[in-house]
């Protein structure tokens with residue numbers, strides 16, 4: 001039987017992407033919790049370039065970067081639902097939105113929650129601009145993937161749970177029903193869907209673990 005290991009952390013949205021994809025495909029795996037303040041030799045040798053989680057190790061061969069891993073999982077385990085669409089154009093579109101989330105929306109959102117004053121207003125504006133585009137993309141759709149959870153939904157996990165916790169700690173209201181109705185409906189649908197809800201980190205535990213980094217005391 002194939003040996004599948006995931007080097008990750010219970011609180012990392014990136015490593016949970018990998019776990020959710022494996023669960024969706026029904027692949028059994030061993031989860032190895034990494035201590036980010038004391039990275040294991042296995043992590044450093046498996047991902048020598050970035051030394052980051054998640055890493056998927058399949059029969060001894062490591063693969064790093066969550067988006068790359070999701071595609072590998074989809075191509076390797078053909079049973080179960082497709083993560084990326086079949087059609088080449090739809091696949092390209094899904095990859096486009098996944099990169100948009102990680103490269104455009106996420107850095108602006110995190111910056112808005114970490115800085116203050118003018119810098120914060122600028123980052124918040126940029127994050128909201130990305131959210132408007134994503135909200136529009138969800139118009140008339142249940143999930144980014146259509147009727148079922150797919151690549152972009154899995155990558156967007158960070159919006160549906162982490163983003164809410166982080167902005168609460170930072171005392172910023174960004175994703176509201178008034179401004180982003182489609183996105184809020186998607187978040188609700190997504191976190192309550194059967195393939196996701198039982199695998200979400202405990203919200204209180206997550207809040208505690210992110211408190212020291214994001215809570216603002218000088219508001």
Ligand SMILES: N[C@@H](CCC(=O)N[C@@H](CS)C(=O)NCC(=O)O)C(=O)O
Nearest residue numbers: 012014036051052053054065066067
């Ligand atoms: N682009 C990477 C990001 C992964 C990432 O940022 N991992 C964080 C934990 S959430 C990490 O390992 N940080 C350790 C470090 O930066 O030293 C991916 O998609 O896998």
